[in-house]
Amino acid sequence: MPTYTPPLRDMQFVLHELLNVSEGLRKLPQHADIDRDTIDSILEEGGKFCAEVLFPLNQVGDREGCTYKGDGVVTTPTGFKEAYQQFVEAGWGALGMDPDFGGQGLPHVIHSAFMEMMNSANQAWTMYPGLSHGAYNALHAFGTPEQKKVYLTKLVSGEWTGTMCLTESHAGTDLGILKTKAEPNADGSYSITGTKIFISAGEHDMSKNIVHLVLARLPDAPAGTKGISLFIVPKFIPDAEGVLGARNTFKCGSIEHKMGIHGNATCVMNFDGAQGWLVGAPNKGLNAMFVMMNSARLGVGMQSVGLAEVAYQNSLAYAKDRIQGRSLTGPKAKEKAADPIIVHPDVRRMLLTQKAYVEAARAFSYWAGLAIDREHKHPDEKVRKENADLVALLTPVIKGFITDNGYECTTLAMQVLGGHGYIAEWGLEQHVRDARINMIYEGTNSIQALDLLGRKVLGDMGAKLMKFGRAVQETIKPFTENPAMQEFIAPLNSLQSEVQKMTMEIGQKAMKNPDEVGAAAVPYLRLLGHLVFSFAWCISAGVAMRRLAEGASGDEAFYKSKLSTARFYFAKLYPETAALMQQARAGSSSLMELEEVNF
Amino acid sequence: MPTYTPPLRDMQFVLHELLNVSEGLRKLPQHADIDRDTIDSILEEGGKFCAEVLFPLNQVGDREGCTYKGDGVVTTPTGFKEAYQQFVEAGWGALGMDPDFGGQGLPHVIHSAFMEMMNSANQAWTMYPGLSHGAYNALHAFGTPEQKKVYLTKLVSGEWTGTMCLTESHAGTDLGILKTKAEPNADGSYSITGTKIFISAGEHDMSKNIVHLVLARLPDAPAGTKGISLFIVPKFIPDAEGVLGARNTFKCGSIEHKMGIHGNATCVMNFDGAQGWLVGAPNKGLNAMFVMMNSARLGVGMQSVGLAEVAYQNSLAYAKDRIQGRSLTGPKAKEKAADPIIVHPDVRRMLLTQKAYVEAARAFSYWAGLAIDREHKHPDEKVRKENADLVALLTPVIKGFITDNGYECTTLAMQVLGGHGYIAEWGLEQHVRDARINMIYEGTNSIQALDLLGRKVLGDMGAKLMKFGRAVQETIKPFTENPAMQEFIAPLNSLQSEVQKMTMEIGQKAMKNPDEVGAAAVPYLRLLGHLVFSFAWCISAGVAMRRLAEGASGDEAFYKSKLSTARFYFAKLYPETAALMQQARAGSSSLMELEEVNF
Structure with missing residues (x-):
């Protein structure tokens, strides 16, 4: 019953009329030849994929959820696996990734716009490739050439997916007290032992391999955050050519029953002497973690832009269609038994609040996407630094402000539907439940505020x-x-x-x-x-x-x-x-x- | 894992120290002999019932939900039926009801305090007797002596439960356009035909009979709200002594899958020439409906007081227990790896917001309970009128302000728990989902605001x-x-x-x-x-x-x-x-x- 139409005109307004992206990108050598038409047609095609393939799976995913089959096996909801196959074959996952590893090398700002549509269509599904993107960022920044060759190409192609294994049951916000251990092996690898919780996409049936990036402590590590290292821990251990070998010694122990994002598996991961390889320098894992985390925080903001957009569309459609009562200034739809509820000032307040928040949030997050492109690719170091500073300053605002507003917007969208908003089949209450996690994960919004101020x-x-x-x-x-x-x-x-x-x-x-x-x-x-x-x-x-x-x-x-x-x-x-x-x-x-x- | 302790000390503070209830009640002849000790021991006993019988069923009810078995049959979650039996046997349902019909005749203000605890313990369960209370109020005000004799005594004893059948799929806020028909029969009864939706407690297995109060139109009724009449439509038709006879011709057609209050059956009711009896005057059904509705609106406010209280208790316990990070002003629990999160100013903001809102809401709603006692039972007509006016003015504020705050409070309680708040077993996310309906039903909060201003x-x-x-x-x-x-x-x-x-x-x-x-x-x-x-x-x-x-x-x-x-x-x-x-x-x-x- 719910519908989703990619808001292409509004996206174009931001990209071309507010941000002038093609002009901005012309100054970045590797994006100098991207014009407005190319951008529009990528987003139009991407929008079709989101609306036609991902969106129809959104309510299915919520209803079915993921299933823990015992012995570490997790299955995703009906259709998730097939949609992922289509996604990989069409190359959507590689959109913003490095051409050196098979990516399409499109600017981040275009990737941002595409992510908005994916999240409108299906946040729980989008988290699977979303987590891969976080792992990609960390490995791209800190991996050895060998690690990049084996892991990055597979993450870019989408054949494998990734995760971020940070949280432990006693260590969430405070990663300094985490306990997972990494003992050096004779061959240069490490044995990882410990239990991680809240691992999104930690186990599933959508890809051939899952690459976990795990925070753990070396035997001689200093206490606190200065003693944390990052390790690659693949589900199946690949050889130097990426050919899969033995199953590694860890398992998903259970999955969480949670308020929303039911289609995404939130896993308890038990590492039992699992073989892993150090990423970056010993005891410097937090640096790599922040590369994943900052990208994830911007991604979470985009999740809420997407959810608020789809909720707005459906509450608007209802407000135009539902007749109930008369306008306080006299009947408007005289031929009907009542007026559409959009005549009422307070219904308009609820709609306009969503509209005003979603459209500003879109402008803000695409702007950040373009700033990230400039931060990484502008030839002038001063411009790079300027943009790095702006992105650093505003990342917590994107995460905190947009996700708080996203919850408010989806809550208002539900309210426009009255009693029907509370009923699952209308789809609105799912958006509220999904939107709620965005205020919590990747650093609660209190933490964002402390980071900012x-x-x-x-x-x-x-x-x-x-x-x-x-x-x-x-x-x-x-x-x-x-x-x-x-x-x-x-x-x-x-x-x-x-x-x-x-x-x-x-x-x-x-x-x-x-x-x-x-x-x-x-x-x-x-x-x-x-x-x-x-x-x-x-x-x-x-x-x-x-x-x-x-x-x-x-x-x-x-x-x-x-x-x-x-x-x-x-x-x-x-x-x-x-x-x-x-x-x-x-x-x-x-x-x-x-x-x-x-x- | 969640816990609930009746906040007796805080309740006593409001009842005895802010409101001085026993002094106030002394001026109402029928309550002149209720002293502080009696009140306290009733609430202590009532609290035990809520904490020991109802609260353990809260998560069960959410997990299992109600089940539609086909052919109109609905079963409630494990334990609901047995708890209802205990409730009836102990006489808790009859607390505030008229002694002429077997009630205990306690003041409304005491009933309010008891309702707070019931809602803290289990809102979905509490709605079953809660709806009976609405039906009781309408019949008490508008029923004939014969109707009262048959129906009121059974509603008071709890042997039968009641409902309010108002909404139709095209008529919610705007009851003036409802279509259900009532055709007069030769014997003075009416044949009711039509479909009602969103009927809470519309069908279940907890009582022997269900008494529906149904809004419908007589054949010659004027259009709009001036042509609505109210009918009693019992599931099993009783004789003049209350002995159950034939099954009436209506059925529950399905139940809704909804965001929360899973333990309460939200029914589609199909009336197919069902036999009903007029309550009050023809075409004056809206008056009777408002008697139910005003009582229900105060009841909804109390639902949110209850939910916010239990959510506060559990988020507070977590904030004292969970150690994570250090206070910005230096370590407080030096012997531990980290400080309890209650040292952080923003965690305190989230706790104190709940505390300040819950405690003021409690004072406000008990005050309204006492005002209702005065409105109905004070010997001085001027005082009755004064209190009636205050209750009329503030009913929409209780419904609108307390339920909006209740949603905010339960949302904050979840946030205090971070990721754990999003996980079902901790119980917090259920409170948010349950609290969300309170902003919608019995008149959306926009409607409350219009009613007020x-x-x-x-x-x-x-x-x-x-x-x-x-x-x-x-x-x-x-x-x-x-x-x-x-x-x-x-x-x-x-x-x-x-x-x-x-x-x-x-x-x-x-x-x-x-x-x-x-x-x-x-x-x-x-x-x-x-x-x-x-x-x-x-x-x-x-x-x-x-x-x-x-x-x-x-x-x-x-x-x-x-x-x-x-x-x-x-x-x-x-x-x-x-x-x-x-x-x-x-x-x-x-x-x-x-x-x-x-x-």
């Missing part, structure tokens, strides 16, 4: 934040002359200066009491999120106004819709910043004064 | 709101002399005057454009919610200060905890009002300007 902002005395501020001002400069733009520019500028002022205040308080950072971090992250979204709506409005002034060639309705949504954002969502500023300024005392025993 | 506030030009304002000022008067109380009284007073000012503004705008009501209603309801919670925390702080000044007889920690939680509320939750005021004032234009086709 403590490390990324105060860690360099606000230098990265100032860079972002300058980028904002530079981008809006072309619009500042237009008096009609003041309704958007004024609140953006006011928020930007408020955030800067508040950052200094918190920085000063934090020097006396580090708990002030923990107390302010969550509202601070949301404030920065609103700063980014104000920016996104400001330039969206600016571009829309310009196009309308130029005549908009038959597309007036589209641009007017952008203008109206921008107005809605500033009228109804931006005001949250008033509360957030008070909350961030309220400090730590009211949080800390109650003694633990008196809770 | 349109009907209850603007409908009498703010008269009921002024009454509430006077009640607030009278109650806080004993505390206003204390300078230490200003930190709580000042924000309460400021919010109260802001709400009054804003009400006039919206009223004036609404005269020109009725959509202004729909546009402001949801933030307005939350503002009024915060006004009530500010009031609750203000008097809680006042009482706590007084007790501490008196020496507090060994209970200092308890009262200090109230003071700290009040401070937290005003520092971190109250600031939401700054955003809400901007949102409510932003009006309808940004909601209405986008044309439907351009969404």
Whole structure:
């Protein structure tokens, strides 16, 4: 019953009209020849695959879930395996990967847009190749040439999939206390022993081999995070040519019964002297882990963009179709027994909240995709560094702000459907359940907030934040002359200066009491999120106004819709910043004064 | 793995120290002899039943759900039937019901407190007797003496259960367009034909008979809500002595697969010329429906108080037990590998948000319970009217504000557990799924907001709101002399005057454009919610200060905890009002300007 249509026009608006990607990519030698038509046709084809192959499996996957068959065997829901086969054959998994290992070498920003559609269609399924991508990133950055030759080519082709084995039952946020051991063997390999939990895609029947990247401790490792190393631990041990040999000595012990993403196997992995190979330097595993993790955090943000988009589409369709009650200003659909519920202001609030959040989140995450391309491929080192800083600063905002909003959006989408929203067959409640994990995994949203305020902002005395501020001002400069733009520019500028002022205040308080950072971090992250979204709506409005002034060639309705949504954002969502500023300024005392025993 | 301990001390604080119930009840002739000890021992015993009998069935019910066996037969999860037997035998269902029909005649406020514990223990199970209570209320108010004799006694004893059959697939919020027909029979009964959906407890195996109260249209009924009548339609048709006879001609056609409350059967009911009897006057069914509905709305608020309480208890236990990372101000549990996560400011924010919301919601809903007792049983008509007005005004706030907060609280409780929160066995994710329905059923929260602002506030030009304002000022008067109380009284007073000012503004705008009501209603309801919670925390702080000044007889920690939680509320939750005021004032234009086709 639910439907999904890839939002190609909206994606093109961001890619071509807001970000001007083909112009930006022209400055990166390896992407200089990608034009707008190529991008559009890749996304159109990719969208078909998502809508026609992945989306029909979304409710099936939720209903059936994965099954633990005993003795380490896990089967995925009906159709998952076949869809993966199609995905690999069509080369979709290799889209953004390195041509040296068989990848198609497309820019990250295009990969981001494709990921949005995959996640709209089926988040649980998309996590299988998603985890491979994390493993690919770590091996690409830290693997030896031999490791890359064997493992990367198979991860790129999709013949094998990957995982990230970090968490243990007593060690989640705090990886420093993990216990899995790695004992050196005579042949240069290691014997890995320990139990990992919450391993997404840890065991399944979709690929010939599964490559686990496992954090463990060497015998002489220092305590804490400085004593963690990263190991490749393949399910079947390949020879130097990638031909599979013996089954390694570890198994999936069970899978979790969880709130959502039922189609993805969340595994307990028992490593029992399993053979593994060190990736990168001994005791430097956390560096490699952060390469996976940062990419995963951006990926999680994209999961919520995707879920919020599909939920919006279905709640909008319902709101136009469902007749119930009359408009407060008199009947609108006089020929019917009642008006469609989209006439009601509060139904519109629920729809526009989704629309405003999804479209800004799309702009924000594609922008980050392009920044990653620049960070890695721009010939000018200064530009690379500039973009690396912006990506570092905003990664926790993408993860934290977009996933919190994604949960709110899917919750609102359900609410538009009333009682039907609570019923499984309509599909909305699944989106809420799936969206809920995004606020937790790859670092809870509290951790994102601490990373943002403590490390990324105060860690360099606000230098990265100032860079972002300058980028904002530079981008809006072309619009500042237009008096009609003041309704958007004024609140953006006011928020930007408020955030800067508040950052200094918190920085000063934090020097006396580090708990002030923990107390302010969550509202601070949301404030920065609103700063980014104000920016996104400001330039969206600016571009829309310009196009309308130029005549908009038959597309007036589209641009007017952008203008109206921008107005809605500033009228109804931006005001949250008033509360957030008070909350961030309220400090730590009211949080800390109650003694633990008196809770 | 999850646990539940009835929060007796906190309940007593509200009943005896904030509300002074036994003094209040002394003025109601039929409750004049209930003292504090009686109340406490009823709740202690009731709490045992909830914790020992109902709570162990909560996860079972979620896992197994109800089963549709074909041919109209529905079975409930393992243990549900037996628990219901115990419930009936112990007389718990008859607690607040009329002694004329076998009830125990206890005050509503005690019933409310008992309902909180039942809902903490098992919302899905509690809905079975909960629906009976709605049917009881309607029959008690509108049934003939004969109907009462046959049906009420069985509903009170619990031998039979009841339902409310309102919704049809095309008619939910808008009952005026419902189609179920009632054709008069020669013997004075009616033949009911039509299909009802979303009928909670519509069919099950827990009681001997099920009494459906069905909304339907008489042949000559006027269109819309003025042509709806209410009928009793029993599953088995009783004779005048209540002896069961023929099976009536209707069946459960299927049950819904839904996000939560799996243990409660949500039924499609097909009435096929079923025999029914008119309740109340022809075409006046909506009056009777509102009697059920208002009681149900208060009951839904209590469901969320219960869920938020049990979620809080379990997230608190986890936060004290789970060690992970170190406090930002240096190690606290030096003997351990890490500190318990309750040392982190943001974990405390998540716990204190729950605590502040749950405790204020408890105070608010018990207060409403006592007001209902006064409304129905006070000898002075003026007092009855006064309380009726307050209950009418605040019912949508209880339903809307407490259930929205309940969802937020259970979502935060899950978040405290990180990845474990997403796993079913920990129990937290079930609370979120169960809490989600409370924002939808018995009138979505948008409808509550419209009812509040349109009907209850603007409908009498703010008269009921002024009454509430006077009640607030009278109650806080004993505390206003204390300078230490200003930190709580000042924000309460400021919010109260802001709400009054804003009400006039919206009223004036609404005269020109009725959509202004729909546009402001949801933030307005939350503002009024915060006004009530500010009031609750203000008097809680006042009482706590007084007790501490008196020496507090060994209970200092308890009262200090109230003071700290009040401070937290005003520092971190109250600031939401700054955003809400901007949102409510932003009006309808940004909601209405986008044309439907351009969404």
